[in-house]
Amino acid sequence: MTYAINYIAYGEDEKLKERSLEILDKFFGKAEYIFNPKSNEIIFVASGGSEQYAKAIMEKQEATILLCHNESNSYAAAIEIAAYLRSKSKRVSIIDVFAPNAFALFSEIQTVHRAIASLNGQKAALIGKISDWLIVSDIDENNLKNKLGIELLRLPWETLEDYRKLEPSKTLMSYFPDEKPEKLNETARIYQLLENTINQHKLSAISVECFSMVMHDKVTACLPLAVLSNNNIVAACEGDLCSMAGQMIIRSLCNLVPWQANIAEIKEEKILFAHCTAPLNSLSGFEITTHFETNCGTAIQGKLKERRLAAFRINQNLDKYMLLEGEVTGIPQHDFACRTQIEFKTTKTQCELLKNKALGNHQLIFPATHIPLVERMMQELKVERVK
Numbered sequence: 001m002t003y004a005i006n007y008i009a010y011g012e013d014e015k016l017k018e019r020s021l022e023i024l025d026k027f028f029g030k031a032e033y034i035f036n037p038k039s040n041e042i043i044f045v046a047s048g049g050s051e052q053y054a055k056a057i058m059e060k061q062e063a064t065i066l067l068c069h070n071e072s073n074s075y076a077a078a079i080e081i082a083a084y085l086r087s088k089s090k091r092v093s094i095i096d097v098f099a100p101n102a103f104a105l106f107s108e109i110q111t112v113h114r115a116i117a118s119l120n121g122q123k124a125a126l127i128g129k130i131s132d133w134l135i136v137s138d139i140d141e142n143n144l145k146n147k148l149g150i151e152l153l154r155l156p157w158e159t160l161e162d163y164r165k166l167e168p169s170k171t172l173m174s175y176f177p178d179e180k181p182e183k184l185n186e187t188a189r190i191y192q193l194l195e196n197t198i199n200q201h202k203l204s205a206i207s208v209e210c211f212s213m214v215m216h217d218k219v220t221a222c223l224p225l226a227v228l229s230n231n232n233i234v235a236a237c238e239g240d241l242c243s244m245a246g247q248m249i250i251r252s253l254c255n256l257v258p259w260q261a262n263i264a265e266i267k268e269e270k271i272l273f274a275h276c277t278a279p280l281n282s283l284s285g286f287e288i289t290t291h292f293e294t295n296c297g298t299a300i301q302g303k304l305k306e307r308r309l310a311a312f313r314i315n316q317n318l319d320k321y322m323l324l325e326g327e328v329t330g331i332p333q334h335d336f337a338c339r340t341q342i343e344f345k346t347t348k349t350q351c352e353l354l355k356n357k358a359l360g361n362h363q364l365i366f367p368a369t370h371i372p373l374v375e376r377m378m379q380e381l382k383v384e385r386v387k
Contacts, residue, residue, distance in 0.1 A: 002032040004039035005067070006057070010049025016072060020046045023069060027097040027106075040064055041113065045081065048073025054081040063091035063113050063380070065106065069098050091116075091380050112377045115252035120149030123202055124248065127194070128157050128209030130239035136360045139241040139316050147318045147381065150248065152241070153201060157212070163193040164217075171195070175227050175280065179288055184223070187298050191224035198233065205248050209239030211293075220297030222277040223288070229257040229279035236260055237277065243362045246314045250366055253373045256281075258312070258366035259304070264337035266355050271326070271344040273311070273365060274337035278302050283340075292338040301339035303331045309344065310371050311354075311363040314383065321378050322359050322386045324350045325368050357386050 005024070009016055024033060024044060040061040043054065045068045054077075058064065064085065068078035078094050085092040093109045095102055130138050141152045168181070168188030176184060190213075198206065206228075210221040221237075228235035234257055236244035243260045250258045259282055261273035276292050276299035286302030311324040326346030334341060342365070378385065 002034055003028065003042060004036040005033050006037055006039050006043045007035045007046060008043060008050040008053050008057075009046035013047070016046055019071070020044065023097055024067075027067070027103060029103065031103075042067065044068075045074050045078045046072065048077045050077050051080050051084075055084060058085060058090070061090065063116070064093075065109055065113075066092060066094045067097050067106075068094060069096060093380075108373060108376055109380075111253065111373060112380050115249075115373075115377060116148075116380060118252050119248060121151075122149070122204045122248065123151045123153065124205035124207075124234070124244060125153040125155050125197070125201060125203050126207050126209070126239055126241060126244075127155050127160070127197065128212065128239055130241065131209055131211055134238055134240055134360070136316055137238075137240040137242045137362070139245060139318065143318055144241075144245065148245065148248070150205075150245070153203075155197065155201075160197055161193055163189045166192045166196075168192065169195065172224060172227055175230070176223070176288060183288075184298065186217070186219040187221070187223045190219060190221050191227060194221070194224050194228065194235070198228075205234035205236070205244050207236035207239050207241055207244040211238070214291060214294050214297060218294075218296045220276070220291045220294075220299060222291060222297065222299040226277045226280050226300050229277075230281045232257060237275065238362075240362050242314060242316055242360055243364060245318065246312060246364045249314065249377065250312065250364060250370070250374065253377055254366065254370045256366065258364040259340075260362050261311075261340075261342075261365050262338060263354065263358070263361055263363060264334075264341070266351050269345060269348050269351060270329070271311070271346065271351060271354065272332070272334070272337060272341060273344055273363065274334075274339070274341040276300065276338045276340065278304070278340045282306070286340075289339055299339045301333070304328060304340075304342055304365075306367045308368040309342075309365050310368045310374070311344065311365055312374060313359045313363050315359040318381075319383055320359060320386055321383050322353070322357070323371065323374060323378075324354060324363075325371060326350070353387070359386065
């Protein structure tokens with residue numbers, strides 16, 4: 001990858017330019033870079049006196065990284081420029097190129113900027129309605145659009161095809177070769193309906209309210225959601241829009257769809273997470289069983305691969321988030337909770353935080369190695385962490 005850098009300085013000083021090249025060569029190491037006066041995503045502030053130039057070129061740029069150092073009043077100019085940009089509600093990060101691990105921080109911020117940019121213009125849909133028991137899981141369409149650039153469609157079940165008239169999806173069947181086809185026919189038709197809907201509306205995410213269908217037709221969407229998530233398509237349960245938005249954020253950063261899980265129990269230092277579906281690629285193995293609450297249809301009872309995990313949730317106003325870290329110490333099979341379960345060991349403080357300040361039931365579970373990126377993205381989006 002070649003990084004495009006906009007070089008700004010006061011006047012035409014060749015010695016300053018030579019010194020700047022020395023600094024940048026050391027900072028980028030083996031990575032390649034070029035100077036491009038039309039690129040404003042990364043600006044190297046070579047000296048003081050460049051503030052007015054930065055002001056002029058940054059009017060249409062929503063996010064930028066300012067590279068600076070302690071020579072030639074570079075730092076002073078970067079601070080002034082950053083303050084101006086923040087006053088215009090723009091996202092800006094300052095990186096001291098002489099600081100330890102500066103390039104690693106630069107790479108992290110670049111990843112976050114690309115993730116935020118990738119969300120802009122994506123389309124997502126609520127299929128059905130938000131389940132009655134989810135009373136803090138709706139998101140206003142305008143807020144979702146303004147905050148993340150995501151367009152939300154609301155698609156009632158009656159506006160979609162009748163899944164019963166569709167052929168069972170061979171794609172879904174291929175993921176479960178050991179199962180008898182007749183056992184999967186109905187859920188494979190649901191998968192085909194969801195796939196058709198995704199393709200028709202050019203969706204990158206859905207949240208499916210399926211309990212009405214379960215109660216009426218005794219068929220579940222647990223397996224279709226597991227396969228869609230496996231294929232990096234966000235597929236949230238129960239019409240939960242907070243989970244869907246959170247999954248889209250995590251996917252944009254980490255290229256994976258996190259597991260949406262219920263909080264089944266909170267003990268002094270342990271949390272039981274459970275749900276009847278999970279992305280297949282997050283599991284080391286699984287069995288197909290029935291849906292927990294109704295004991296009908298099909299569901300996933302799986303074993304999560306990762307041991308060190310994070311639990312994340314963003315609220316319905318998209319201005320607060322909670323992020324926990326813990327370790328899987330058991331894969332229980334309690335008969336009082338949904339089929340896929342983990343025992344999540346964490347601290348007493350975090351258990352109390354979840355019990356007393358949770359932003360909602362569903363939590364998104366993903367490998368803990370991605371926590372720094374999530375924290376950085378929330379900072380960039382000005383989303384406050386609940387502590």
